[in-house]
Structures are given as structure tokens and as C-alpha cells.
Amino acid sequence: MAKPDRSIKDFLAEAEDILETATKTLLELETEQNAGRSAPEQVNALFRAVHSFKGLAGMFGLKAPSEVSHKLEFLLDEARLGKVALSREALDALFDTLSLLGRLVHQVGKKQEPEDISSALELIDGILKAKPSGAADRSLLDHIDIDRGLLQVLTEYEEYRLTENIREHKNLFTLKVSFELADFETGIKTLNEALKKNAEIICTLPTAGVAGGGIGFTIVAGAGKTLEELSAALDMRNVSIDPVPYLERRRAEEPRPVDAGVLRSVSNTVRVDIYRLDSLMSTVGDMHLTKNIIGRIVKDLRAAQGLAHLSMDLHKAQRNLERKLNELQEGILEVRMVPLGQIFTRLAQVVRRYAKEAGKEIDLQLSGEDTELDKLMIEDLADPIMHLIRNAIDHGIEPPEARRQGGKPEQGSVKLSAYPKGNHVVIAVEDDGAGMDPSKILAKAVEKGVLLPDHGLDPEADRKEILDLIFLPGFTTRETVTEISGRGVGMDVVRRNVSKLSGMIDIETELGEGSKFMLTLPITLAIIKALIVEAGGQVFAVPLSSVLEIIQTTEKQVETVETREVMAIRDETVPLLRLTQVFKLPPKTEGESLYLILVGLAERRLGIVVEGLRDQQEIVIKPLGKRLTDLPGIAGATELGDQRGVVLVLDVESLIEGAMKKQAVRS
Amino acid sequence: MKNVLIVEDSKAIRSMIRVSLEEAGGFFAVEAGNGFEALKTLPTRRFDLIITDINMPDINGLELIGFVKSNPEYKDIPLVIVSTEKSDEDKKRGLALGASGYVVKPFTKKDLMSMVKSVLEGK
Numbered sequence: 001m002a003k004p005d006r007s008i009k010d011f012l013a014e015a016e017d018i019l020e021t022a023t024k025t026l027l028e029l030e031t032e033q034n035a036g037r038s039a040p041e042q043v044n045a046l047f048r049a050v051h052s053f054k055g056l057a058g059m060f061g062l063k064a065p066s067e068v069s070h071k072l073e074f075l076l077d078e079a080r081l082g083k084v085a086l087s088r089e090a091l092d093a094l095f096d097t098l099s100l101l102g103r104l105v106h107q108v109g110k111k112q113e114p115e116d117i118s119s120a121l122e123l124i125d126g127i128l129k130a131k132p133s134g135a136a137d138r139s140l141l142d143h144i145d146i147d148r149g150l151l152q153v154l155t156e157y158e159e160y161r162l163t164e165n166i167r168e169h170k171n172l173f174t175l176k177v178s179f180e181l182a183d184f185e186t187g188i189k190t191l192n193e194a195l196k197k198n199a200e201i202i203c204t205l206p207t208a209g210v211a212g213g214g215i216g217f218t219i220v221a222g223a224g225k226t227l228e229e230l231s232a233a234l235d236m237r238n239v240s241i242d243p244v245p246y247l248e249r250r251r252a253e254e255p256r257p258v259d260a261g262v263l264r265s266v267s268n269t270v271r272v273d274i275y276r277l278d279s280l281m282s283t284v285g286d287m288h289l290t291k292n293i294i295g296r297i298v299k300d301l302r303a304a305q306g307l308a309h310l311s312m313d314l315h316k317a318q319r320n321l322e323r324k325l326n327e328l329q330e331g332i333l334e335v336r337m338v339p340l341g342q343i344f345t346r347l348a349q350v351v352r353r354y355a356k357e358a359g360k361e362i363d364l365q366l367s368g369e370d371t372e373l374d375k376l377m378i379e380d381l382a383d384p385i386m387h388l389i390r391n392a393i394d395h396g397i398e399p400p401e402a403r404r405q406g407g408k409p410e411q412g413s414v415k416l417s418a419y420p421k422g423n424h425v426v427i428a429v430e431d432d433g434a435g436m437d438p439s440k441i442l443a444k445a446v447e448k449g450v451l452l453p454d455h456g457l458d459p460e461a462d463r464k465e466i467l468d469l470i471f472l473p474g475f476t477t478r479e480t481v482t483e484i485s486g487r488g489v490g491m492d493v494v495r496r497n498v499s500k501l502s503g504m505i506d507i508e509t510e511l512g513e514g515s516k517f518m519l520t521l522p523i524t525l526a527i528i529k530a531l532i533v534e535a536g537g538q539v540f541a542v543p544l545s546s547v548l549e550i551i552q553t554t555e556k557q558v559e560t561v562e563t564r565e566v567m568a569i570r571d572e573t574v575p576l577l578r579l580t581q582v583f584k585l586p587p588k589t590e591g592e593s594l595y596l597i598l599v600g601l602a603e604r605r606l607g608i609v610v611e612g613l614r615d616q617q618e619i620v621i622k623p624l625g626k627r628l629t630d631l632p633g634i635a636g637a638t639e640l641g642d643q644r645g646v647v648l649v650l651d652v653e654s655l656i657e658g659a660m661k662k663q664a665v666r667s
Numbered sequence: 668m669k670n671v672l673i674v675e676d677s678k679a680i681r682s683m684i685r686v687s688l689e690e691a692g693g694f695f696a697v698e699a700g701n702g703f704e705a706l707k708t709l710p711t712r713r714f715d716l717i718i719t720d721i722n723m724p725d726i727n728g729l730e731l732i733g734f735v736k737s738n739p740e741y742k743d744i745p746l747v748i749v750s751t752e753k754s755d756e757d758k759k760r761g762l763a764l765g766a767s768g769y770v771v772k773p774f775t776k777k778d779l780m781s782m783v784k785s786v787l788e789g790k
Contacts (some may be wrong), residue, residue, distance in 0.1 A: 152764060204726055449774065
């Protein structure tokens with residue numbers, strides 16, 4: 001059997017949470033009703049829970065749970081508005097329906113066919129058809145002396161609650177309170193919490209604050225308590241309470257057994273804040289350090305006279321510790337992983353909408369939804385992927401007529417796929433549209449002023465370089481960036497977002513056949529593997545996720561093109577960067593051999609020249625502290641746990657950025 | 668550039684509205700996830716338009732409209748309601764309170780933008 005579908009697990013976890021809350025609320029509602037009290041808050045809470053469940057089931061395309069919850073939501077909406085009475089029979093039906101939803105969820109989890117839901121739907125219809133309890137009687141509002149302007153802003157539900165309070169002869173109050181704009185939220189929430197224990201809050205209306213600047217609130221509340229009791233219970237000096245004049249009262253029924261069925265859980269999911277996992281991960285990083293220190297002691301012991309056996313034992317213990325640490329680390333990483341399907345589903349909906357707006361027929365094919373990636377990264381990826389898909393629909397896929405003429409099916413195809421590749425995940429967006437024409441890109445780049453007219457680029461020979469132009473800021477036609485989210489619409493923003501995640505972008509395009517954008521991302525950013533290198537007598541760490549390959553070469557292979565050092569690597573000319581130059585370190589004097597660390601971010605490549613390679617190690621990047629932040633080329637520092645002590649971690653993104661800028665200035 | 672305040676408790680719908688505005692161009696959108704956030708955001712800049720949901724916890728859309736319309740500083744800001752077909756009655760109340768128009772969820776970008784444009788031009 002295939003491995004259990006993770007996204008369905010997500011559904012199960014949330015659906016069970018909601019049903020658990022709903023069932024608890026229903027039990028409270030029943031207790032209140034049995035005690036002869038109405039429980040509007042519980043009815044409203046139950047409505048909201050079922051509303052959420054419906055939304056969730058709908059998102060996962062689960063027909064039976066959707067239908068049942070839709071019907072139930074309708075019933076509860078009517079009930080909270082007093083259009084339907086929640087009689088003994090109605091409560092029984094609610095319990096039964098929640099049990100049914102629980103079973104339906106269970107059946108989803110077990111991949112079984114859903115049971116028949118028709119009788120449940122009929123049952124709810126029956127309640128809806130039963131005699132209404134008497135909808136909101138607005139004439140009751142005439143029985144109280146309250147500011148009429150205040151009544152205007154009530155929603156239907158709030159108005160109904162007010163009339164119910166009047167009907168039940170509750171004491172009504174208006175509470176007035178003012179706060180400073182800076183801290184009103186805490187103030188009003190504290191007051192509401194205290195008030196809820198003693199009264200039903202009917203509405204909270206914001207008003208202009210007294211004496212300018214602040215903000216005021218008028219709260220209308222209904223309570224069984226008198227003005228004195230309520231004032232004493234609240235004990236808040238800045239609140240003024242005024243009674244609102246009023247009118248009669250009523251009773252209710254007996255207990256019923258609890259249905260344990262819905263309380264049983266199908267999945268064993270626990271939800272954890274991702275930041276807690278971050279802190280666990282950081283502890284693991286520190287333990288790795290300690291392990292490295294033990295390694296050093298092992299070496300020292302081995303060298304010492306007569307301590308060889310101790311050294312052996314400690315070595316064994318250290319190896320064991322290492323294995324266990326790796327297991328722990330893998331375990332935590334695994335917990336952080338969520339299937340990409342989470343965003344794929346969201347994207348599929350967006351595609352439908354965009355396609356409709358663009359007047360194109362699009363067949364969206366998804367694959368690799370099970371591929372997993374760090375939760376935090378997934379959130380940051382949604383925007384770039386969405387943008388690539390929109391580009392495919394807007395610019396890639398031709399209008400239906402053009403496609404027909406070109407001998408293609410009218411319906412364009414956009415493929416969104418994901419697959420693991422070593423320690424990376426590749427996400428590809430591929431369309432069967434018009435493809436990109438290098439000469440058109442050149443013309444547009446000149447027109448937009450991102451390239452000088454005498455660029456000297458050849459559409460055939462410099463194809464790759466030309467395709468990279470689309471990532472330049474200013475190339476995109478539409479560019480709106482908001483201060484709020486920092487999210488912009490343009491390929492340069494896509495590149496920036498992907499680089500931030502230490503990812504790379506590659507483009508494949510064929511005129512008339514389509515384009516493919518491939519994002520290659522490391523699986524996680526929490527602990528990174530780094531390559532430890534040496535240059536100018538200093539040790540540096542280079543994040544391995546940015547390293548494409550390591551090339552051992554000689555000074556002779558270095559060429560100079562227009563004062564810039566480059567090296568031909570297969571069919572590509574890669575610009576070089578010497579760490580000794582960047583950090584003003586003494587260059588190595590003797591010896592011809594050198595190492596080239598070929599790094600890449602987004603679509604750009606750079607060769608970092610170093611003199612020596614040490615090893616690869618897991619590192620946790622630590623920030624450098626305030627005074628040293630934003631040092632170009634440095635992402636932070638890390639401890640290696642041996643005599644090398646603290647070393648700097650290179651910021652590949654800013655190094656590439658710097659190198660490209662220099663190139664632009666020179667050319 | 669028109670400043671627009673979007674008040675909506677669903678993050679997905681909120682950002683969909685923001686993106687629609689941004690794509691149309693000429694708008695700067697600020698998001699508020701509930702009524703309290705809206706109250707805090709209102710004094711931060713001169714808004715040209717408020718787009719608000721009705722069913723929200725704490726302070727709902729009608730209460731927000733009532734606040735805006737009774738406040739001399741904000742009363743000229745036009746408001747557009749976004750709500751579901753379920754809250755038909757509340758929508759009517761919002762219009763009575765002085766909202767300039769409404770869009771029913773689920774709406775298309777086109778529905779939203781033509782309402783926004785007509786409200787801003789009619790002002």
C-alpha cells in the first residue's frame with residue numbers, strides 16, 4: 001500500500017480538533033439548557049465550529065462531510081438567530097449529526113466509502129420545518145430606552161440577542177470606557193473577559209475617544225445581576241455603567257447520555273509551534289559542537305602515553321553519540337517537513353481564477369504533492385510559485401486562436417511538479433506555451449533601459465545570459481511593491497525570494513514549445529552542512545546548499561576578460577572571486593594549485609577561489625551581533641568545536657550580488 | 668496613489684483583495700485582520716477607501732462603519748462591504764449606515780474592481 005497521504009492527515013487532525021470543540025460546546029449548551037438557561041454564546045460557538053468544518057471539508061473536496069456540515073451550519077445559523085428552537089429533539093439530532101461527522105472523518109482516514117448520509121440530512125430538514133420558536137421580535141426593542149443610533153449598528157445576530165435579553169427580562173446595561181490608542185486592545189479585552197463572567201456581551205461599539213486621540217467603546221450587555229453587583233464584580237475605575245430599563249422569564253428540560261463515539265480519535269497528531277522545533281534544533285547544533293570537542297580530546301588522549309585504551313573507549317562513545325545525535329536531528333527535521341501539496345491545492349484554485357480572468361483554458365497538472373519541505377520554507381515559496389504560474393498563464397500560454405493556428409490543442413497545459421533531488425527539492429513550473437524569444441527579451445531589456453543599446457549580445461550565442469535578463473529589477477512590466485508585505489510582482493522578486501531560501505532558478509525554454517522554470521531548494525535551513533575552506537590563512541564556512549561543485553585547478557586556467565578574472569568551465573564562462581581580495585587578506589605566494597568553489601543562487605553562478613579545503617561539517621549559523629550586522633559577504637559565524645574556534649560563514653548571496661555589481665560597473 | 672484599508676478576518680480573502688488592488692495599479696493597500704486592528708490602523712494614514720467584511724469577532728463590520736461615519740475625521744471615507752449571501756440583512760444595514768456599496772463573496776477580481784472604481788469615482 002502507498003504511504004499514508006500526509007495532506008489527508010492534516011485534514012484528519014484539524015477536523016477532529018473542530019469536532020472535539022463542537023462536541024464540548026454542545027455538551028455545555030445542553031447543560032445550560034437543562035439548567036433552564038439559554039446559551040447564545042454556545043450556539044454561536046457551535047455555529048462557528050461547524051462553519052470552519054464545512055470550509056475545511058470543502059477545501060479537501062470531501063463531499064459527504066461537506067454536505068452534512070453545510071446542512072448543519074444552516075440549522076445552527078437559524079438557531080443562533082432564534083428562527084429555529086433548539087428543542088430536546090433538535091439537541092439529539094445535533095449530537096447524532098456530530099457523531100456522524102466523526103464517523104465520516106474516520107472513514108476518510110480509513111479510506112473507506114462514506115456511509116449513507118441521506119437520513120441525517122432529512123432529520124435536519126425536519127427540524128428546520130418544525131414550528132419556529134418565533135424569530136427576532138423587533139417590537140421588543142421599543143420596550144427599552146436606548147440610544148436609537150446604537151441599534152442601527154447591530155448585526156442581525158446582535159439585534160436578536162438584544163431582543164432575547166429583553167424577552168428574558170435580563171438587566172441591560174451600557175458600559176462606556178475610553179483607552180489610549182496605543183493600548184486599547186489589551187484594555188478592552190481585559191474588560192470583556194471580566195464582563196463575560198458576569199454578563200452576556202451583546203455588542204462592542206467603538207466611538208471617538210474623549211479629549212482627543214484616544215478611543216472609546218460602548219458595550220451593551222445583558223445580565224442577571226443588578227447594577228451594584230455588576231459594578232462590584234468588574235471593579236474597574238475607568239468604566240461607567242448605566243442601566244437600560246426593561247420586561248419577563250422562562251424554563252427548560254432533562255439530561256441525556258453522552259455519545260462517546262465522536263470523542264474517540266482517529267489520528268495521533270500533535271501540533272507544535274515551529275519555533276519550538278527551531279530551538280530544539282539549535283540545541284542539537286550545540287550538542288554537535290560538544291561532540292566535536294570530545295573528538296579533539298580523543299585525539300589528545302591518543303597522543304598521550306599510556307592512555308590509548310581510554311582514547312579507544314571515548315572514541316567509541318563519541319561515535320555512538322554522533323549516531324544518536326544524527327537520529328535526533330533527522331527526527332526533528334522530519335517533524336518540520338510538510339508536503340508541498342499544502343500549497344499546491346491553494347495554487348490550483350488560483351490557477352482556475354487567473355485562467356478565467358485571462359480568458360484562457362488551462363489544464364493544470366500537479367505531481368509530487370507528497371514531496372516534503374520545511375514548513376517555514378513552504379510559506380515563503382507560495383508567492384514565487386504563484387508568480388511563475390501566473391506568468392505561464394499570462395505570457396506563456398497563447399490565446400486559444402493562436403494555439404489552434406499553431407497546431408496545438410486550445411487548452412494550454414501548465415505542469416506544477418516537485419521531486420526530491422539529494423538534499424534538495426526541485427519544484428518546476430512548465431507550460432506548453434510560446435516559449436521565450438531571446439531577441440525579444442533583448443529588445444525589451446533595451447527598451448526598459450536595463451541594458452544599453454550597444455550590449456553586443458548575440459541572441460544565439462549568449463542565450464543563457466539573455467534569459468537571465470528577465471530577473472533584473474525593472475525588466476518586468478508591472479511592478480508594484482507594498483510596504484506591508486514587501487511582496488512585489490516581478491521576476492526580480494521571485495529571484496530574491498528564492499535566493500533568500502538558498503535556492504537556485506534554472507530556465508529551459510524552446511520557442512513555440514514552452515518554458516520550464518525550475519527552483520532547486522535545500523530541504524531545510526535549520527542546520528546546514530557547510531564546506532570548510534581556507535583562504536589567506538583564514539578559515540571560512542561556505543553553506544553547502546549553495547555549492548554546485550568543487551573544482552581543483554591551477555592558476556594557469558584563470559583567464560582575464562576586461563580586467564576581470566574568469567574561468568571556462570565546460571561550456572560556461574564563470575566569473576571568479578578571490579576571498580583574499582574580498583577580505584583584504586594576504587594572497588598565497590607559492591604554488592600553482594587552487595580550488596574553485598562553484599556556487600549558484602537563483603540563475604547566477606560564481607567561482608570562489610580558495611587555497612585549501614578542510615572538510616564538511618554541520619553548522620548552526622549564529623548572528624554576529626549588532627555592530628557587525630550587514631557586513632557584506634558574511635552571513636554570520638559558527639563554532640567548529642576544534643582549535644579552529646569561531647569561523648565566519650560566507651553569505652553567498654551577497655558575494656554574488658557584489659561580484660555582479662562590480663561586473664556591471666566595469667562593463 | 669489611493670490608500671485602501673482592507674478589514675477582513677480571513678487571511679486568504681484579505682490578501683486576494685490586496686493583490687487585486689495592486690494588480691489594478693494605483694492603490695496602496697493596508698490589511699487589518701479584525702476590527703481592533705482597523706481602529707489602530709485608521710489614524711496611521713489618510714485612507715481613500717475602506718473595504719470591510721461584516722462577520723468578524725470582537726468588532727464587526729457594521730460597528731466599524733458606524734464608528735467611521737460618526738467620526739468627523741473619517742466620515743468622508745467611502746466604505747465597501749464584502750459579505751456572503753447569507754448576511755443579506757446585515758449588508759442592508761451597512762448601506763443604511765452609509766456604506767457606499769457591497770460585493771458578495773465569492774466575488775471575482777472584476778466584481779471587486781468595478782465596485783471600487785465606481786465608489787471612488789462617485790465620491
